[in-house]
Protein backbone atom coordinates (compact mmCIF):
# COMPACT_ATOMS: atom_id res chain seq x y z
CA UNK A 1 0.00 0.00 0.00
CA UNK A 2 1.62 3.25 -1.13
CA UNK A 3 0.60 6.29 0.88
CA UNK A 4 1.21 9.36 -1.23
CA UNK A 5 1.01 12.59 0.76
CA UNK A 6 3.24 14.84 -1.32
CA UNK A 7 0.24 16.90 -2.44
CA UNK A 8 -3.54 16.88 -2.76
CA UNK A 9 -3.01 16.89 -6.54
CA UNK A 10 -2.24 13.14 -6.61
CA UNK A 11 -5.89 12.07 -6.40
CA UNK A 12 -7.48 10.03 -9.18
CA UNK A 13 -11.07 10.46 -10.38
CA UNK A 14 -13.60 8.44 -8.37
CA UNK A 15 -15.99 6.05 -10.09
CA UNK A 16 -18.81 8.58 -9.90
CA UNK A 17 -16.60 11.26 -11.39
CA UNK A 18 -15.50 9.01 -14.26
CA UNK A 19 -19.13 8.22 -15.02
CA UNK A 20 -19.99 11.92 -15.08
CA UNK A 21 -17.08 12.52 -17.46
CA UNK A 22 -18.17 9.70 -19.78
CA UNK A 23 -21.66 11.15 -19.99
CA UNK A 24 -20.55 14.74 -20.62
CA UNK A 25 -22.01 16.59 -23.57
CA UNK A 26 -19.09 18.28 -25.34
CA UNK A 27 -18.26 20.67 -28.16
CA UNK A 28 -15.37 22.84 -29.31
CA UNK A 29 -14.75 25.22 -26.43
CA UNK A 30 -12.44 27.47 -28.48
CA UNK A 31 -15.62 28.37 -30.36
CA UNK A 32 -17.47 28.68 -27.05
CA UNK A 33 -19.50 25.63 -28.07
CA UNK A 34 -18.88 23.21 -25.21
CA UNK A 35 -22.10 23.12 -23.16
CA UNK A 36 -20.47 21.46 -20.14
CA UNK A 37 -17.66 24.02 -19.96
CA UNK A 38 -20.23 26.80 -20.28
CA UNK A 39 -22.32 25.24 -17.52
CA UNK A 40 -19.29 24.99 -15.20
CA UNK A 41 -18.32 28.60 -15.86
CA UNK A 42 -21.85 29.88 -15.28
CA UNK A 43 -22.25 27.84 -12.14
CA UNK A 44 -19.02 28.96 -10.54
CA UNK A 45 -19.61 32.62 -11.45
CA UNK A 46 -23.05 32.41 -9.85
CA UNK A 47 -21.73 30.58 -6.80
CA UNK A 48 -19.37 33.50 -6.12
CA UNK A 49 -21.89 36.15 -7.10
CA UNK A 50 -19.55 37.34 -9.84
CA UNK A 51 -20.32 38.05 -13.50
CA UNK A 52 -18.25 35.49 -15.36
CA UNK A 53 -15.73 32.67 -15.12
CA UNK A 54 -13.24 30.93 -17.40
CA UNK A 55 -11.93 27.35 -17.28
CA UNK A 56 -8.14 26.83 -17.42
CA UNK A 57 -5.82 23.85 -17.78
CA UNK A 58 -3.86 24.82 -14.66
CA UNK A 59 -3.83 27.10 -11.65
CA UNK A 60 -0.56 28.57 -12.81
CA UNK A 61 -2.12 29.69 -16.08
CA UNK A 62 -5.18 31.12 -14.31
CA UNK A 63 -2.95 33.18 -11.98
CA UNK A 64 -0.61 34.25 -14.78
CA UNK A 65 -3.48 35.40 -16.96
CA UNK A 66 -4.95 37.31 -14.02
CA UNK A 67 -1.63 39.08 -13.42
CA UNK A 68 -1.42 39.85 -17.16
CA UNK A 69 -4.89 41.43 -17.39
CA UNK A 70 -4.33 43.60 -14.30
CA UNK A 71 -0.88 44.97 -15.21
CA UNK A 72 1.43 46.41 -17.85
CA UNK A 73 5.19 45.66 -18.08
CA UNK A 74 7.07 47.75 -15.52
CA UNK A 75 4.20 47.67 -13.02
CA UNK A 76 4.43 46.35 -9.50
CA UNK A 77 2.59 43.52 -7.79
CA UNK A 78 2.40 43.24 -3.99
CA UNK A 79 2.41 39.75 -2.49
CA UNK A 80 3.70 37.86 0.50
CA UNK A 81 7.32 36.66 0.38
CA UNK A 82 6.02 33.06 0.41
CA UNK A 83 3.45 33.59 -2.36
CA UNK A 84 3.03 30.88 -4.98
CA UNK A 85 2.84 33.54 -7.72
CA UNK A 86 6.36 34.61 -6.77
CA UNK A 87 8.04 31.38 -5.61
CA UNK A 88 6.54 28.64 -7.74
CA UNK A 89 5.29 29.74 -11.11
CA UNK A 90 8.68 29.74 -12.79
CA UNK A 91 9.07 33.49 -12.42
CA UNK A 92 6.01 33.83 -14.63
CA UNK A 93 4.98 37.25 -13.31
CA UNK A 94 8.30 38.62 -14.62
CA UNK A 95 8.38 36.45 -17.74
CA UNK A 96 4.78 36.82 -18.93
CA UNK A 97 3.86 40.24 -17.61
CA UNK A 98 7.18 42.03 -16.98
CA UNK A 99 6.01 42.77 -13.46
CA UNK A 100 8.17 43.56 -10.43
CA UNK A 101 7.14 41.72 -7.26
CA UNK A 102 7.17 43.69 -4.01
CA UNK A 103 7.45 41.03 -1.32
CA UNK A 104 5.81 41.68 2.03
CA UNK A 105 7.32 40.01 5.10
CA UNK A 106 4.19 38.32 6.40
CA UNK A 107 3.50 35.50 8.84
CA UNK A 108 2.86 32.02 7.36
CA UNK A 109 2.19 33.61 3.99
CA UNK A 110 -0.18 36.28 5.32
CA UNK A 111 0.50 39.99 5.72
CA UNK A 112 -1.53 42.68 7.46
CA UNK A 113 -3.35 45.73 6.15
CA UNK A 114 -0.82 47.92 7.99
CA UNK A 115 2.05 46.19 6.21
CA UNK A 116 0.38 46.76 2.84
CA UNK A 117 -0.34 50.40 3.71
CA UNK A 118 3.37 50.94 4.41
CA UNK A 119 4.42 49.08 1.26
CA UNK A 120 2.24 51.17 -1.09
CA UNK A 121 3.40 54.47 0.40
CA UNK A 122 5.91 56.68 -1.31
CA UNK A 123 6.24 58.70 -4.41
CA UNK A 124 4.77 57.85 -7.77
CA UNK A 125 6.89 59.34 -10.53
CA UNK A 126 8.82 58.28 -13.62
CA UNK A 127 11.57 56.63 -11.55
CA UNK A 128 9.55 53.96 -9.79
CA UNK A 129 7.36 51.03 -10.90
CA UNK A 130 3.65 51.80 -10.84
CA UNK A 131 1.75 50.09 -8.03
CA UNK A 132 -0.92 48.05 -9.76
CA UNK A 133 -1.90 44.78 -8.13
CA UNK A 134 -2.26 43.07 -4.76
CA UNK A 135 -2.22 39.28 -4.74
CA UNK A 136 -3.47 37.23 -1.78
CA UNK A 137 -3.18 33.45 -1.35
CA UNK A 138 -5.84 31.57 0.64
CA UNK A 139 -5.11 29.01 1.96
CA UNK A 140 -1.38 29.65 1.94
CA UNK A 141 0.65 26.81 0.50
CA UNK A 142 4.15 27.48 1.88
CA UNK A 143 2.42 28.81 5.02
CA UNK A 144 1.04 25.33 5.75
CA UNK A 145 -2.58 25.73 4.71
CA UNK A 146 -3.12 28.82 6.85
CA UNK A 147 -6.37 30.77 6.40
CA UNK A 148 -6.59 34.57 6.33
CA UNK A 149 -8.77 36.44 8.78
CA UNK A 150 -11.64 37.76 6.68
CA UNK A 151 -11.80 41.09 8.54
CA UNK A 152 -8.13 41.65 7.71
CA UNK A 153 -8.86 40.88 4.05
CA UNK A 154 -11.57 43.55 4.11
CA UNK A 155 -9.09 46.10 5.44
CA UNK A 156 -6.57 45.06 2.77
CA UNK A 157 -9.25 45.39 0.09
CA UNK A 158 -9.98 48.93 1.25
CA UNK A 159 -6.33 49.92 0.99
CA UNK A 160 -6.14 48.33 -2.46
CA UNK A 161 -9.24 50.19 -3.59
CA UNK A 162 -8.12 53.53 -2.11
CA UNK A 163 -4.86 53.17 -4.03
CA UNK A 164 -6.43 52.02 -7.31
CA UNK A 165 -4.84 48.59 -7.08
CA UNK A 166 -6.43 45.46 -8.55
CA UNK A 167 -7.10 42.73 -5.99
CA UNK A 168 -6.49 39.11 -7.02
CA UNK A 169 -7.00 35.99 -4.94
CA UNK A 170 -4.89 32.91 -5.65
CA UNK A 171 -7.53 30.61 -4.22
CA UNK A 172 -5.94 27.34 -5.33
CA UNK A 173 -7.24 25.87 -2.05
CA UNK A 174 -9.95 28.43 -1.30
CA UNK A 175 -12.55 25.71 -0.66
CA UNK A 176 -10.37 24.38 2.16
CA UNK A 177 -10.57 27.82 3.77
CA UNK A 178 -14.33 28.09 3.19
CA UNK A 179 -14.94 24.73 4.85
CA UNK A 180 -12.50 25.33 7.72
CA UNK A 181 -13.77 28.82 8.55
CA UNK A 182 -17.40 28.34 7.58
CA UNK A 183 -17.22 31.17 5.05
CA UNK A 184 -19.14 31.55 1.78
CA UNK A 185 -18.00 31.95 -1.83
CA UNK A 186 -20.13 35.15 -2.06
CA UNK A 187 -18.10 36.83 0.68
CA UNK A 188 -14.99 36.37 -1.45
CA UNK A 189 -16.77 37.30 -4.66
CA UNK A 190 -17.67 40.67 -3.14
CA UNK A 191 -14.11 41.40 -2.09
CA UNK A 192 -11.88 40.45 -5.02
CA UNK A 193 -11.59 41.60 -8.63
CA UNK A 194 -10.49 38.13 -9.74
CA UNK A 195 -10.26 34.74 -8.03
CA UNK A 196 -8.48 31.61 -9.26
CA UNK A 197 -9.41 28.19 -7.88
CA UNK A 198 -7.83 24.78 -8.49
CA UNK A 199 -10.33 22.03 -9.17
CA UNK A 200 -7.51 19.48 -9.32
CA UNK A 201 -6.36 19.77 -5.71
CA UNK A 202 -8.52 18.91 -2.70
CA UNK A 203 -11.64 18.86 -4.86
CA UNK A 204 -10.30 15.84 -6.73
CA UNK A 205 -10.78 16.68 -10.43
CA UNK A 206 -8.00 15.33 -12.68
CA UNK A 207 -7.27 18.64 -14.47
CA UNK A 208 -8.42 22.21 -14.33
CA UNK A 209 -8.68 25.56 -12.61
CA UNK A 210 -11.11 28.41 -12.95
CA UNK A 211 -10.77 32.19 -12.97
CA UNK A 212 -13.73 34.30 -11.85
CA UNK A 213 -14.26 38.04 -12.27
CA UNK A 214 -16.25 40.74 -14.03
CA UNK A 215 -17.41 40.23 -17.61
CA UNK A 216 -14.77 42.69 -18.74
CA UNK A 217 -11.96 40.88 -16.89
CA UNK A 218 -13.04 37.51 -18.23
CA UNK A 219 -13.25 38.79 -21.81
CA UNK A 220 -9.66 39.99 -21.52
CA UNK A 221 -8.69 36.71 -19.85
CA UNK A 222 -10.18 34.74 -22.75
CA UNK A 223 -7.93 36.58 -25.17
CA UNK A 224 -4.81 36.12 -22.98
CA UNK A 225 -5.61 32.45 -22.35
CA UNK A 226 -5.59 31.97 -26.14
CA UNK A 227 -2.34 33.90 -26.40
CA UNK A 228 -0.78 31.66 -23.71
CA UNK A 229 -1.90 28.55 -25.59
CA UNK A 230 -4.58 27.56 -23.12
CA UNK A 231 -7.57 27.28 -25.44
CA UNK A 232 -8.95 23.74 -25.14
CA UNK A 233 -11.32 21.91 -27.47
CA UNK A 234 -13.67 19.22 -26.06
CA UNK A 235 -12.82 20.28 -22.52
CA UNK A 236 -16.32 19.37 -21.37
CA UNK A 237 -15.03 15.97 -20.23
CA UNK A 238 -12.82 17.83 -17.76
CA UNK A 239 -15.49 20.37 -16.86
CA UNK A 240 -17.85 17.47 -16.05
CA UNK A 241 -15.28 16.20 -13.54
CA UNK A 242 -15.11 19.69 -12.03
CA UNK A 243 -18.90 19.95 -11.74
CA UNK A 244 -19.00 16.52 -10.10
CA UNK A 245 -16.28 17.65 -7.66
CA UNK A 246 -18.23 20.79 -6.73
CA UNK A 247 -21.41 18.76 -6.20
CA UNK A 248 -19.90 15.88 -4.25
CA UNK A 249 -16.43 16.58 -2.94
CA UNK A 250 -16.49 19.91 -1.13
CA UNK A 251 -17.92 19.10 2.32
CA UNK A 252 -15.63 16.11 2.64
CA UNK A 253 -12.63 18.48 2.87
CA UNK A 254 -13.50 18.60 6.60
CA UNK A 255 -12.36 14.98 6.80
CA UNK A 256 -8.95 15.91 5.33
CA UNK A 257 -8.69 18.68 7.92
CA UNK A 258 -9.56 16.30 10.77
CA UNK A 259 -6.93 13.79 9.65
CA UNK A 260 -4.33 16.56 9.31
CA UNK A 261 -4.97 17.68 12.89
CA UNK A 262 -4.63 14.09 14.14
CA UNK A 263 -1.31 13.71 12.30
CA UNK A 264 -0.17 16.99 13.87
CA UNK A 265 -1.04 15.72 17.37
CA UNK A 266 1.01 12.57 16.83
CA UNK A 267 3.97 14.57 15.48
CA UNK A 268 3.81 16.93 18.49
CA UNK A 269 4.44 13.90 20.69
CA UNK A 270 7.34 12.47 18.66
CA UNK A 271 10.69 13.18 20.33
CA UNK A 272 12.44 13.56 16.94
CA UNK A 273 10.13 16.42 15.91
CA UNK A 274 11.38 19.93 16.66
CA UNK A 275 8.30 21.90 15.65
CA UNK A 276 4.91 21.49 14.01
CA UNK A 277 3.38 24.57 12.39
CA UNK A 278 -0.23 25.35 13.35
CA UNK A 279 -2.65 23.18 11.35
CA UNK A 280 -5.81 24.82 10.04
CA UNK A 281 -6.65 22.80 6.93
CA UNK A 282 -5.13 19.85 5.05
CA UNK A 283 -1.44 20.80 5.09
CA UNK A 284 1.01 19.83 7.83
CA UNK A 285 4.44 21.44 7.92
CA UNK A 286 6.93 20.23 10.51
CA UNK A 287 10.65 20.24 11.27
CA UNK A 288 12.75 17.37 12.62
CA UNK A 289 15.51 17.85 15.23
CA UNK A 290 18.82 19.30 14.05
CA UNK A 291 20.62 15.95 14.32
CA UNK A 292 18.33 14.47 11.62
CA UNK A 293 18.66 15.41 7.96
CA UNK A 294 15.11 16.13 6.72
CA UNK A 295 15.92 14.56 3.33
CA UNK A 296 17.08 11.43 5.14
CA UNK A 297 13.81 11.35 7.10
CA UNK A 298 11.85 11.63 3.85
CA UNK A 299 13.90 8.79 2.28
CA UNK A 300 13.33 6.51 5.25
CA UNK A 301 9.59 7.13 5.15
CA UNK A 302 9.65 6.48 1.41
CA UNK A 303 11.23 3.08 2.06
CA UNK A 304 8.10 2.30 4.10
CA UNK A 305 5.86 3.33 1.22
CA UNK A 306 5.02 6.76 2.66
CA UNK A 307 5.72 9.71 0.38
CA UNK A 308 6.27 13.14 1.93
CA UNK A 309 7.87 16.23 0.41
CA UNK A 310 10.48 18.82 1.38
CA UNK A 311 9.48 22.49 1.13
CA UNK A 312 13.03 23.80 1.64
CA UNK A 313 14.44 25.48 4.78
CA UNK A 314 14.09 22.15 6.65
CA UNK A 315 10.31 22.13 6.15
CA UNK A 316 8.70 18.71 5.65
CA UNK A 317 5.18 18.77 4.23
CA UNK A 318 2.31 16.29 4.43
CA UNK A 319 -0.94 16.96 2.55
CA UNK A 320 -4.11 14.97 3.23
CA UNK A 321 -6.63 14.36 0.45
CA UNK A 322 -9.49 12.37 -1.04
CA UNK A 323 -7.44 9.23 -1.77
CA UNK A 324 -5.91 9.09 1.73
CA UNK A 325 -8.10 6.42 3.32
CA UNK A 326 -8.78 5.76 7.01
CA UNK A 327 -6.65 2.63 6.73
CA UNK A 328 -3.71 4.63 5.31
CA UNK A 329 -4.21 7.20 8.04
CA UNK A 330 -3.88 4.59 10.81
CA UNK A 331 -0.78 3.13 9.14
CA UNK A 332 0.81 6.58 8.84
CA UNK A 333 0.15 7.41 12.50
CA UNK A 334 1.77 4.09 13.54
CA UNK A 335 4.83 4.62 11.33
CA UNK A 336 5.33 8.19 12.60
CA UNK A 337 5.22 6.97 16.21
CA UNK A 338 7.67 4.14 15.43
CA UNK A 339 10.25 6.23 13.58
Ligand SMILES: *Cc1c(COP(=O)(O)O)cnc(C)c1O
Pocket residue numbers: 058059060061063084085137139140141170172173198209
Ligand atom coordinates in the same frame (compact mmCIF):
# COMPACT_ATOMS: atom_id res chain seq x y z
C1 LIG B 1 -1.06 24.53 -6.79
C2 LIG B 1 -1.13 25.97 -6.65
C3 LIG B 1 -1.29 26.82 -7.76
C4 LIG B 1 -1.41 26.35 -9.19
O1 LIG B 1 -0.86 25.16 -9.47
P1 LIG B 1 -1.03 24.30 -10.79
O2 LIG B 1 -0.20 23.12 -10.45
O3 LIG B 1 -0.51 25.09 -11.91
O4 LIG B 1 -2.48 23.96 -10.96
C5 LIG B 1 -1.38 28.16 -7.52
N1 LIG B 1 -1.32 28.67 -6.28
C6 LIG B 1 -1.19 27.89 -5.19
C7 LIG B 1 -1.19 28.51 -3.84
C8 LIG B 1 -1.08 26.52 -5.34
O5 LIG B 1 -0.95 25.76 -4.25
